[in-house]
Amino acid sequence: MNIPYTVEIRPDTGLANGKLGIWLFLASEVMLFGALFSTYIILRNGAAEWPHGELSVPLGAINTVILISSSVTMVMAWASLKMNDWAKHRLYLIATFVLAALFLVNKYFEYSDHLAKGEGPWHSTFLAIYFTLTGLHGLHIVGGMIVMAYFIGPGAKLWRANADQFANRIEYTGLYWHFVDLVWIFLFPVLYLL
Amino acid sequence: MHSDHGDVHASVRKYFMIGAALLIFTGITVAANLMHLAIPLAITVALAIAITKASMVAAVFMHLSDEKKWIYGALLLTVVFFIVLMSVPSFTNMDSIGRHEPAIGGGEHPAGH
Amino acid sequence: MDNVSSHGTTAHGHVHEPPHEHAHEELGWWRKYVFSVDHKVIGIQYAITGLLFLLFGFCLMMIMRWQLAYPGRPIPLIGQWLGQARAPMGIMLPEFYNQLGAMHGTIMVFMGVVPLAVGGFGNFVLPLQIGAPDMAFPKINMASYWAYFLGGVTMLLSFFQRGGAAQSGWTSYPPLADIADGQTVWLIGMVFLITSSLLGSINFIVTTVQLRAKGLSWMRLPFFVWAQLVTSFLLLLAFPPLEAAAVLQLMDRLAGTSFFLPSGLVISGKPLAVAGGGNPVLWQHLFWFLAHPEVYVLILPAMGIVSEIIANNTRKPLWGYKAMVYSVVFIGFMSFVVWAHHMFMTGMGTTMSAFFQTTTMIISIPSVVILTALLLSLWGASIRFTTPMLFALAFLPMFGIGGLTGLPLGLAPSDIHLHDTYYVIGHFHYVVAPGTIFGLFAGVYYWFPKATGRKMNDLLGALHFWTSFVCINLVFMPMFIEGLAGMNRRMYDGGMQYKYNASVLHWNVVQGYASWGLGLAQIFFIVNFFMSIKWGKAVDRNPWEATTLEWSAPSPPGHGNFLTEPIVYRGPYEYSVPGAARDFSPQFEPEKA
Numbered sequence: 001m002n003i004p005y006t007v008e009i010r011p012d013t014g015l016a017n018g019k020l021g022i023w024l025f026l027a028s029e030v031m032l033f034g035a036l037f038s039t040y041i042i043l044r045n046g047a048a049e050w051p052h053g054e055l056s057v058p059l060g061a062i063n064t065v066i067l068i069s070s071s072v073t074m075v076m077a078w079a080s081l082k083m084n085d086w087a088k089h090r091l092y093l094i095a096t097f098v099l100a101a102l103f104l105v106n107k108y109f110e111y112s113d114h115l116a117k118g119e120g121p122w123h124s125t126f127l128a129i130y131f132t133l134t135g136l137h138g139l140h141i142v143g144g145m146i147v148m149a150y151f152i153g154p155g156a157k158l159w160r161a162n163a164d165q166f167a168n169r170i171e172y173t174g175l176y177w178h179f180v181d182l183v184w185i186f187l188f189p190v191l192y193l194l
Numbered sequence: 195m196h197s198d199h200g201d202v203h204a205s206v207r208k209y210f211m212i213g214a215a216l217l218i219f220t221g222i223t224v225a226a227n228l229m230h231l232a233i234p235l236a237i238t239v240a241l242a243i244a245i246t247k248a249s250m251v252a253a254v255f256m257h258l259s260d261e262k263k264w265i266y267g268a269l270l271l272t273v274v275f276f277i278v279l280m281s282v283p284s285f286t287n288m289d290s291i292g293r294h295e296p297a298i299g300g301g302e303h304p305a306g307h
Numbered sequence: 308m309d310n311v312s313s314h315g316t317t318a319h320g321h322v323h324e325p326p327h328e329h330a331h332e333e334l335g336w337w338r339k340y341v342f343s344v345d346h347k348v349i350g351i352q353y354a355i356t357g358l359l360f361l362l363f364g365f366c367l368m369m370i371m372r373w374q375l376a377y378p379g380r381p382i383p384l385i386g387q388w389l390g391q392a393r394a395p396m397g398i399m400l401p402e403f404y405n406q407l408g409a410m411h412g413t414i415m416v417f418m419g420v421v422p423l424a425v426g427g428f429g430n431f432v433l434p435l436q437i438g439a440p441d442m443a444f445p446k447i448n449m450a451s452y453w454a455y456f457l458g459g460v461t462m463l464l465s466f467f468q469r470g471g472a473a474q475s476g477w478t479s480y481p482p483l484a485d486i487a488d489g490q491t492v493w494l495i496g497m498v499f500l501i502t503s504s505l506l507g508s509i510n511f512i513v514t515t516v517q518l519r520a521k522g523l524s525w526m527r528l529p530f531f532v533w534a535q536l537v538t539s540f541l542l543l544l545a546f547p548p549l550e551a552a553a554v555l556q557l558m559d560r561l562a563g564t565s566f567f568l569p570s571g572l573v574i575s576g577k578p579l580a581v582a583g584g585g586n587p588v589l590w591q592h593l594f595w596f597l598a599h600p601e602v603y604v605l606i607l608p609a610m611g612i613v614s615e616i617i618a619n620n621t622r623k624p625l626w627g628y629k630a631m632v633y634s635v636v637f638i639g640f641m642s643f644v645v646w647a648h649h650m651f652m653t654g655m656g657t658t659m660s661a662f663f664q665t666t667t668m669i670i671s672i673p674s675v676v677i678l679t680a681l682l683l684s685l686w687g688a689s690i691r692f693t694t695p696m697l698f699a700l701a702f703l704p705m706f707g708i709g710g711l712t713g714l715p716l717g718l719a720p721s722d723i724h725l726h727d728t729y730y731v732i733g734h735f736h737y738v739v740a741p742g743t744i745f746g747l748f749a750g751v752y753y754w755f756p757k758a759t760g761r762k763m764n765d766l767l768g769a770l771h772f773w774t775s776f777v778c779i780n781l782v783f784m785p786m787f788i789e790g791l792a793g794m795n796r797r798m799y800d801g802g803m804q805y806k807y808n809a810s811v812l813h814w815n816v817v818q819g820y821a822s823w824g825l826g827l828a829q830i831f832f833i834v835n836f837f838m839s840i841k842w843g844k845a846v847d848r849n850p851w852e853a854t855t856l857e858w859s860a861p862s863p864p865g866h867g868n869f870l871t872e873p874i875v876y877r878g879p880y881e882y883s884v885p886g887a888a889r890d891f892s893p894q895f896e897p898e899k900a
Contacts, residue, residue, distance in 0.1 A: 003443060015517065021513045031544050041280065043584070121562045121564045122563030124584070185247045188244075194236060286650075
């Protein structure tokens with residue numbers, strides 16, 4: 001039995017199933033991070049004072065550059081497939097994976113720096129929300145890396161069997177990845193700068 | 195799939211341009227931070243830049259500039275509830291009966307709203 | 308929107324199967340019945356697990372009812388096995404009463420009603436009603452069930468940890484929930500259940516939007532499908548904030564943060580050693596942002612089921628189908644902006660109280676529209692009093708009582724008096740127990756023939772209905788009296804310690820007997836359920852002479868559901884069409900020339 005519209009597009013909605021599915025998933029993610037940003041606003045408004053300059057702006061800025069670059073390589077990994085350039089696709093997808101790993105390494109240095117000073121999440125409301133937001137964002141990075149690793153490794157076989165479906169899956173992975181980038185675009189000023 | 199090979203070729207240039215623009219905006223937001231603006235202005239500038247960057251990612255990388263109505267619909271609904279979630283708890287917090295007194299036992303708790 | 312012609316050819320339809328797909332027709336027992344990707348098997352798994360949890364949650368309540376009726380007397384039968392930590396000498400400890408209360412709520416809402424209503428009926432019926440071969444993402448569907456299963460097991464195991472299960476109510480308000488025993492495992496269980504709901508809701512929405520059969524335009528959808536679609540949007544967008552809140556509470560408990568702990572908190576005379584600066588009301592916002600839409604997650608599928616059954620057994624079209632559809636969509640939208648009517652007692656000012664009172668009064672309008680439409684559908688009908696119809700008919704006044712008693716709670720001045728009394732318990736139980744659960748029983752009796760090919764026994768069904776109906780009202784109606792007398796809802800001794808309760812205490816005994824009677828009444832259902840699987844009257848495809856698409860598939864439908872690609876020719880409730888040969892004109896039968 002085949003599920004209709006897994007690859008081909010349903011005429012009246014103009015969509016394949018996966019495209020709508022991933023966007024709905026991202027919609028729920030918006031609400032997840034929305035709740036945490038709302039928490040941030042309420043805690044900050046209720047605080048007697050809010051710390052400034054507790055985080056390293058250079059490290060945060062470097063991570064922003066890394067994630068933005070990874071978004072470019074991710075969209076190129078998909079565009080290469082559309083142009084039938086398998087070698088380039090591999091290159092860009094692996095590059096995205098490596099950039100994601102670099103992000104986490106950078107994050108590890110930030111975390112260990114704080115913890116070495118005894119400034120864990122228990123230390124203040126600011127650090128509590130900082131560790132929670134960046135930790136959850138970091139888990140999303142790890143999730144994205146697992147999916148990418150799958151498509152670099154065993155998932156790559158699908159390209160030969162069904163090129164369109166493989167390109168779709170890379171597109172959906174990309175949508176998720178750009179969303180993770182998009183969250184960071186807000187996290188960086190909110191936590192590091194303001 | 196939404197475009198043939200020709201379209202994708204044309205888009206590649208756009209993707210790199212947007213990537214470069216995002217990096218430039220990151221530079222601007224860090225530079226603005228170095229100027230030590232007053233808090234309300236700093237928040238406005240930083241959020242304005244972040245929203246611009248986020249819109250570019252969403253519109254170009256996520257192809258939202260050209261999507262189907264079901265996706266727009268779902269996202270519109272999400273945006274509405276997102277705004278409710280961001281604003282209403284804060285409004286409710288601000289609209290409290292009487293003045294804020296330290297809740298239990300005193301301490302350095304809330305300075306006014 | 309779409310009609311037969313806009314779909315184009317059958318090239319992409321379900322009947323189109325590449326030859327290699329036939330290779331794995333024969334699945335092993337494990338793949339077929341346990342780790343199945345077939346929406347019908349998953350639906351039945353959800354339904355049976357949900358029913359078992361409903362039974363278990365109800366058993367917790369029957370134990371609590373003993374304590375309320377006879378405080379301090381040893382619990383008969385099972386008291387001796389509960390252990391020193393829960394009930395020494397069979398006498399219930401207050402801590403154990405709190406655990407039972409918290410877990411009764413959690414189990415009934417998140418592991419009983421929602422999985423049965425959405426996971427069970429949604430999975431089994433929705434793809435059949437829209438003419439789809441399966442859900443859009445069958446593997447994600449399976450993952451959704453197993454995430455639910457893991458969440459359920461986690462919750463059950465929490466009874467056996469040191470300090471027992473969660474005891475801060477199903478609402479888990481901090482600061483208490485931040486410091487009380489058992490809560491950590493509750494939160495982990497909730498993360499599983501929330502994940503399950505998210506996976507399920509994405510699947511339902513995509514399936515409804517993408518896999519409708521040819522000719523099944525939006526205004527031809529059965530009302531049940533509309534109800535499930537709106538429910539799925541509620542789950543999709545309202546659950547993530549609770550997931551965020553659960554993460555924050557876990558951080559408070561495990562990482563020593565104080566998101567929900569204000570500065571200067573003193574517990575048992577000792578200052579609590581945390582950084583402070585948190586906001587306990589923040590939890591209430593995030594919790595009720597989910598939990599109020601959750602109320603509609605509980606009620607909408609039941610409304611959908613009841614609508615199907617009423618149309619079928621009145622042999623008439625639903626009165627005001629379009630108004631019902633618009634109402635259900637409007638309810639879904641409004642349910643996101645009413646949540647703080649649960650929080651009038653948090654010190655919220657008059658401006659926001661007025662806002663939430665207004666939205667609450669507005670959302671009652673579409674609910675009344677739906678209920679009125681269903682009531683008017685009965686007008687002038689020659690009703691078939693089948694077992695599902697008995698439950699569906701009882702749903703109307705029961706949900707009506709539940710809804711109307713909610714109005715005084717939605718207005719701050721009266722809510723301040725009634726808050727945290729048994730009146731509140733009576734109100735929401737009328738909505739969920741004789742309301743939703745009766746609707747769900749109606750659904751079980753109605754779709755049982757489709758799932759098994761056999762009908763359930765009508766005599767046992769009638770016995771089940773009448774005994775349940777009498778008992779359940781004797782349990783919940785006295786709660787309004789107790790509540791108006793001011794009895795607090797959380798007293799482990801039934802309120803005996805306060806003199807002002809003396810005039811209503813005797814109701815606790817009545818409610819006790821009624822709830823045990825309600826327990827006995829379910830034996831009719833359990834016997835009927837298992838007996839009918841084997842010996843029920845065998846039926847054909849369409850035993851109820853119904854019009855919607857699920858009745859065109861074989862009973863039970865095989866993998867892939869339909870033998871030929873279903874095509875829809877008309878609206879969902881074309882009963883007693885003038886000039887037609889029979890009193891029902893199914894959606895799947897073409898017009899005769």
